[in-house]
Amino acid sequence: MHITAHELRTRYLAFFASKGHAVIPSASLVPANDPTVLFTTAGMHPLVPYLLGEPHPAGARLTDVQKCVRTGDIDAIGDATHLTFFEMLGNWSLGDYGRDEAIAWSFEFLVDHLGVPPDRLGVTCFAGDADVPEDTASQRSWRALGVERIARLGRDDNWWGPAGDTGPCGPDTEIFTWIGDEPPRGFEPGDRRWVEIWNNVFMEYERTASGQIVPLPRRSVDTGMGVERTLVALNGLASVYEVDTMQPIIDELRAPGLGERELRIVSDHVRAACAMIADGVLPSNKDRGHVLRRLLRRAMVHARRLPPDWYRRAVTRVAAALGDVYPELARPAIADVIATEVTRFEVALARSLRELERRPVLDGKVAFDLFQTHGIPLEIAREMAEATGARIDEAGFRDELARHRDRSRTQAGTFAGGLADHSVEIVRYHTLTHLLQAALRAVLGDHVLQRGSNLTRDRLRFDFSHGGKLSPGELARVEQLVNGWLARDLVVERATMSPADARGLGAIGAFGEKYGDTVSVYTIRDGDTVISREFCGGPHVAGSRDLAGSFRIVREEPVAAGVRRIKAVLDPVRT
Structure with missing residues (x-):
């Protein structure tokens, strides 16, 4: 039986809707609720606030198909299994059902709705370690369904999270299907003929700031099934490049x-x-x-x-x-x-060719600049050099590349935080982005809309649509507006309603974001005056009394054509 991507999506969403799940739309590839990553890399990223305890407007059982981007494996693109853009099916329990239902429904969907023979299934479960005991409950659930191929693996294979330094985490069970001729009696997950198609994560623990792993008071389930890899397994294809999308x-x-x-x-x-x-x-x-x-x-x-x-x-x-x-x-x-x-790029290539023509040897630093700044890989630079009779210091290039990767890893550590860690500082800066957007719209006009954000415990970074550089006077007026609001007794309110009702009240949303039948809207009021009203998942502070400090814009700069960026901080009140 051949199944298309459309059929797989439709069957999956219909199945979980029949189990009481609300079907929610795919979020944007630009994360709204997890500023620790550049792109949405998994179905759970848009749901981070809700996995951390915020109530979701659609309820405690959710399902969707989420578009995702991952660039960490860019050198593997072109093999049988890796894609930069891919789709992820998922279902979530926000403090509702647990592993028994999740595992049973996974088995039911695969066997009864996709026609996967039970004797072609194998699963992995968490083997336990010094912090957390072995996940014997998942093993019991699988055996009750007749699945006997169970491998017990450690934290590197069967543990998820946390997304940041702290937050929810837990064991997972991964589901594999055999794509070879006759399935073996045993189960070796490392055999490439066993293809992982589904992962069920049981968020039962929290990692604290001290590094301890402690039980969560409210447990959740987070699952993910890659559309393309599942189609490869179901249709007997040789690679993800043969799927119908x-x-x-x-x-x-x-x-x-x-x-x-x-x-x-x-x-x-x-x-x-x-x-x-x-x-x-x-x-x-x-x-x-x-x-x-x-x-x-x-x-x-x-x-x-x-x-x-x-x-x-x-x-x-x-x-x-x-x-x-x-x-x-x-x-x-x-x-x-x-x-x-x-x-x-054609201009960059011409510039690079001129650089090669005037140098008999292209040192590693210049060659790396061609690669990093202009996107010209070493093999193309080598071809161009040969055409002009020049030579490239390839050892120097590799040294520069290694230094760049080391710097990137160091810098990545400085962005730990975001809503994934739910800290007081992050929540405060999240609320400040709403006030900042309101001030920008008041000063510059209603064309201003959020185009991205990144929050750490020390500052906010806010990208917005605007055609030109802000003048010193405009920046000063934005600061004055925000600080004036902070001095008032503002109240932050949350309500759920339909998207049409929210827009009717003047609520604004992030660029490119899709919304379900019920949305969460946060309003910031000064008495009867609405300062800000936005589609948002939260979390936020209760009012301006939780935002004591002085708002200060540190930098304003361009990001791309028609997009500007502001970096700002909340300085502590001087006593």
Whole structure:
């Protein structure tokens, strides 16, 4: 039996709806509730506040299909299993049902609704360690269903979280299906013919600031099933590039002289780029925009043998393959954004060629700059050097690359925090972003909308739509407005309602965000005057009395065309 991506999504959501789950829409690839990551990398990221205790407006049982982006395995793109953009099916219990129901429903869906033979299933469970005992309960649940292939693995394989330094975490059980001819009697998860298709995480513990693992008062379930990998297993395919949401792009771009791996890289990267641009990310030299630029330029390098209109044809195929579930992919501006980046890259290549022509040897630092700043990989720089008779210091390049990776790891540690750790400081800065947006809209106009944020315990960073640099006077007025509100007795209120009712009350939301039938709205009031009203999952402080301090803008700068960024702090009150 062959099953399409549309059929898999439809069956999954219908199944869990029949079990009392509310079907919620996919969130944006730009995280609204987990500023510790650049992109939404899993179905749970948009639900972090609710997994930490905030009530979800749709209830305690949720299910969805979430679009995700992961770039950590970019060097593996083109093999049989890795994609940059992918879809994740998930179901959640927010303090409602536990592992017995989650495991039973996973088994029921796979066997009764997808037709997976029970004798082709194997599972892994947490083996326990010094902090947490072995997960024997999951093993009992699986055996009660007749599943006997159970491997007990450690924390590296069967433990999730926390997302930051602190927060909810717990054991998980991973479900594998055999894709070979005759399934073996035993179960060795390392055998590539056992393909993992589903993971059930039981958030039963919390890691505290002191590093202790303690039981959570409210336990939750978080599951994830990768759409593409599941289709590979169910349909007996050789790779994720053969699923019906990837194959049309591959077929459109296939051309003489373009190797299979190059073809896969180009198809993968342009698909991911379309999804990012559709959610408001634009090429730049910072953060998400930098990731997008690197993906596009890597695709351009491998697409050099394709006709000039390759990306427009690819964009059309992406929209046709995924537009039914993600209509934002049909936006005409996507191809135009890529076209502009193609032109920029051609200029960068010409500049690089001039650099090579005037140097007999290209030292490692300059070669790395071509790679890091302009997206020109070493192998292309090598080809260009050979054409001009120059030579590249490849050992120096590798040294620079290693130093850059070390710096990146160090800097990544400085961004620990975000709503994932639910600290008092993070919640305060989250509320301040609402006041900042209200002030920006009052000073600059209603065209201002949030385009991203990042919070640490020490500062907020807020990206917003605006066409030009703010003047010193405009920045001063924004600061004055926020500090004036902080001096008042503001109250923060939460309510749930339909999106239409929320918009009717003037609530605003994040760019590209989709909303379900019921939404959470936070209103900040000064008596009867509404200062801010936004679609938001929270959490927030109760009022301005919890925001004692002086709001100060540290920096205002461009991020991408039409997007500005403000970094700000809340200085303590001087006594």
